Amino acid sequence: MPGLLLDTLNGKRADRVPLWLMRQAGRYLPEYRALREKKGGFLAMAYDSEAACEITLQPIDRFGFDGAILFSDILIVPHAMGQHLEFLAGEGPKLSPPLVDAALDGLTPDQSRYDPIYETVRLCRQRLPEGVTMLGFAGSPWTVATYMVAGEGSRDQHEARALAYRDPTRLDAILERIVAETIEYLSGQIEAGAEAVQLFDSWAGSLAPDEFERLVIAPNARIVAALRERHPTTPIIGFPKGAGEKLPGYARETGVQAVGVDETLDPQWVARELPANMPVQGNFDPLLLLAGGDRLEERARLILEAFADRPHVFNLGHGIDRRTPIAHVERLIGVVRSFEG
DSSP states (O other), X not given: OOOHHHHHHXXXXXXXXXXXXXXXXXXXXXXXXXXXXXXXSHHHHHTOHHHHHHHHHHHHHHHOOSEEEOOOOTTHHHHHHTOEEEEETTTEEEXXXXXXXXXXXXXXXXXXXXXXXXXXHHHHHHHSOTTOEEEEEEEOHHHHXXXXXXXXXXXXXXXXXXXXXXXXXXXXXXXXXXHHHHHHHHHHHHHHTOSEEEEEETTGGGSOHHHHIIIIIHHHHHHHHHHXXXXXXXXXXXXXXXXXXXXXXXXXXXXXXXXXXXXXXOHHHHHHHSOTTXXXXXXXXXXXXXHOSHHHHHHHHHHHHHTTTSOEEBOBSSOOOTTOOHHHHHHHHHHHHHOOO
């Protein structure tokens, strides 16, 4: 039986607004930290299906969210494409060799790296309470490419942006491979039991408008079209963080069913500019959730009211901060659950 979140992503409005939080399965939870101490590093847990499923379900058990987001990472795709992946304490993820210097054809793919992720989805779908939607995800091609080219994250994505101008054919080839890989990866998640999927484009905001059209909208549109052909009833959420005034074009041109919104946008502007009745998700600032206080409730109500006339999934404008107090999450849930639009 479809749950509230899945119904909302399919364009239905209900008396209650569904709620889940990006990165809800993670470091702000004491039960996650306890499991990590026992199991080891992040990547080891992501490839341990039992552990990854337990982490995915932890926020459902604690908070009763309407959606469970797969515990994994967007860099599973470049790992399966043949780059070496490691997570270094205090430094974040590292991919080698960086494609700014190395050839894509020199990598040796290993698609078996997807198998434990699919198993995590299967286990979670079996164990989730009825009505809770299982969400899969992948990184969008541009964001994944920025890591693959530089070998690590960066504040301005300069290596990939420079390559886009200096050698667009080479970057296009990298993007095409990521597109093809992402179609297969998300299709595998859906076949394993994911009821909706999200495309994370965390670095979409670093691009000029014409580059945004070429490097964000076009690759995502190809992924969405292929998934729609294979899985026509599975909603796809697109989240182009930092898209700003380019968000309405993204919503119209990619073909996604719902759009994620970061915290920098006025929710009333978003409600006015997005296509009519398109489900919208997000907009609450993760740092306000960290800070707490009365402004938490005020802002949550403002967002709820702004999106009251369209299908709305309450969520953050990006991932929850690891230092966020549990009490602040509980307070936010109380505001959303009690809202009567």
